Amino acid sequence: MKTKSRSAKILVAVILAVLSFVYLLPLYVMVITALKSAQEVSAGQYLLPTGQPQWSNFTEVLFGSQRFRSEMATRLGNSIIISFSVTALCAFFGGLSGYYLSRIRSRFSTVLFILVGIALYLPYQVVIIPLSILMAKTGLGQSHAGLIFSYMILNMPLASVLLGTFFLAIPRELEEAAEVDGASRIQIFFQVVMPISLPAYASVAIIIFTQVWNEFFLALSLASRKTQTVQVVMAEAKGTTLVLYNLQMAAALIAVSVPLIFFLFLGRYFIRGILAGALKG
Amino acid sequence: MAKLRRRHRGELTWTENLVFLAPLLFFLILLYGTLFWTIYVSFTDWSTMAPNYQFTGLKWYRFLVQQPKFKVDIINNLKWLILGVFPTVTVAIFLAYFLELTPFPKVEAYIRTLILYPVAMSFIVTGTVWSWMYEPSRGVINTLLRLLGIDANLRFTTNPETATYWLILIFIWQYLGFSVIIVQSSFRTTELQELVEAAIVDGASRLRILFAIILPNIRGGLLILISLLLISTLKVFDIVYIVTFGGPGIATDVLALNMWITTFQQHLVSAGAGLGVIIFVSSFILVIPYTIYAFRKWFE
Structure with missing residues (x-):
């Protein structure tokens, strides 16, 4: 059932690209947004790994803060x-x-x-x-x-x-x-x-x-x-x-x-x- | 010797019965007890915080049916049932077939992990992430489109006309990997593999093999998959709760959410119980074919 023709390779590449995008994007967005400051998020600059990663977001979420009261x-x-x-x-x-x-x-x-x-x-x-x-x-x-x-x-x-x-x-x-x-x-x-x-x-x-x-x-x-x-x-x-x-x-x-x-x-x-x-x- | 023969027929002593069965029986009795309790509550007049077991027949069912929300729920649940299940199954079949055919084993392993990881996530987490993807002003998809120079300003779940469809898309995203591995494993029976080999020798095309040979032979697997997806879409609650809470207005409301709001926010407990019974009866009907199939397999 296996073939290695050129069109098959193209099909594989297309499916790989589409699925990778659709399934990795939410995961990527989750991680990258979690490391951004509120200012970067509201300026719409959160898609690239620029700026200082905000690790404090995690401590804030875990132990609560003024703006996040539902400590986890x-x-x-x-x-x-x-x-x-x-x-x-x-x-x-x-x-x-x-x-x-x-x-x-x-x-x-x-x-x-x-x-x-x-x-x-x-x-x-x-x-x-x-x-x-x-x-x-x-x-x-x-x-x-x-x-x-x-x-x-x-x-x-x-x-x-x-x-x-x-x-x-x-x-x-x-x-x-x-x-x-x-x-x-x-x-x-x-x-x-x-x-x-x-x-x-x-x-x-x-x-x-x-x-x-x-x-x-x-x-x-x-x-x-x-x-x-x-x-x-x-x-x-x-x-x-x-x-x-x-x-x-x-x-x-x-x-x-x-x-x-x-x-x-x-x-x-x-x-x-x-x-x-x-x-x- | 006599004792041995008795055992072979499968009879157990009292202690053995007790050890093996007591826990399951205890929880089953509780489960069915609560089920019948709920059914009874739906026929009573309980509409405040305090319980009221006065029998009132169909009063609260009539009340439910007259609410505009109920009609919206039925239409939305039907959308979920149809659009949540059949596109998922169709894509899963093609993708599973593609994975079987692909000559690169690493590609297959990668794709399986890639599309299966959402199974480990809760709808609450998925819903939170997709709320951010869908956020109309600064959200991910619109921001990405803007970077590409497209000012689409999609409204996603804030547009009452299309909101439910965007919610269903989240469900499909989450359940695709699950569906693919079920379809893929139903491909892998020896009888089916032999039929496929024979068809290849006869020179049948790949699509023809899929439609003429594979699909008719995986009816069991498909029945299971469709039943599981039907049940999940019928009971859908978490995604709607977290992403839209039934809004805008009541545009994305579904039976399960209505049940929760009616019971725990409005304290119309009998009406809530009635909605629970409606969900139960519908899901019971939906799984009948599957249940018959499963019992046959178990006792064969």
């Missing part, structure tokens, strides 16, 4: 606590139920699978009102635990199905050998299935982490001032500091840094997770 450092902490907790808990418990779904064939497990399948596509809008009542009634809304708990409700089905899909691909012989040796299902899961599925866990963890880190609707509706995530504070900053695009871009870079680092260094797991979620589930 604590919110970054909130996002980290919430996202890592949800990811770890969902991977652990989702692994258990994913194993059940992938191994047990009964009428009950079919019903369960259908319920989980529908749950995957449940819009957050249809659960948010009761959730906010629960958060207010139990007082959980004021703590990280409340948001962690809410995100678990919404991400457990996904974690179970994704991990279950990976478990389906594991040859049964391994488990049967352990079974003959008298191991219980629980032992088999923790001693045989889990250790050889670590790459699967990595993929699922990255997907869940990115989803929770980037989630906005639930975070906006449930978070109190003490538990606000970076996404919420960014939306708030955009509403109140409409003019200061350099600070907004600095905030955007900070908000995107964590998942982007995961993407750059663990891209393979990332892609595998996306494909598992899309193609097999």
